[in-house]
Amino acid sequence: MFALIQKVHSFWAIFVLTILVIAILNSFIGRSKGYEFSVKDLRISLFALIFSHIQLLIGLIIYFVSPWYDKWDSMGIVKIMKDPKIRFYLVEHPIISIIAIALITIGWSMHLRQNLSSKKFLRIGLFYTLGLFLFLTRIPWGSWI
Numbered sequence: 001m002f003a004l005i006q007k008v009h010s011f012w013a014i015f016v017l018t019i020l021v022i023a024i025l026n027s028f029i030g031r032s033k034g035y036e037f038s039v040k041d042l043r044i045s046l047f048a049l050i051f052s053h054i055q056l057l058i059g060l061i062i063y064f065v066s067p068w069y070d071k072w073d074s075m076g077i078v079k080i081m082k083d084p085k086i087r088f089y090l091v092e093h094p095i096i097s098i099i100a101i102a103l104i105t106i107g108w109s110m111h112l113r114q115n116l117s118s119k120k121f122l123r124i125g126l127f128y129t130l131g132l133f134l135f136l137t138r139i140p141w142g143s144w145i
Helices: 002-033 039-065 071-082 084-112 117-138
Strands: none
Touching (some): 002 039, 002 117, 039 084, 039 117, 071 084
């Protein structure tokens, strides 16, 4: 079961990264060209938000059913923090990913409160870019897909 969920998590990450890049480009193009924030822009941003939240749910399932999770009991926090690989999977990857999704959610929430299209595009573009950057720093590139 773990291997299947891990594959889903890996492949879903491709969708998340793709839709985030599309939402970011859409936002910066919309702001730079002075477009009105339309239903299309709203949907692109919303899909990026939804896809990233689904990724979080899949990631949380993996976290608690993975063999890595058992290391908390067997090793303790001091040994986990000393081992870079274990620390990455048990601490860094989950926490930074949650922060990235929180930033994406904040950007979505802030854009809803704006009246001007340029500010809507800016909020989405800025916070989604920060979230994407954090995602990219914590992807386990060596073992991904």
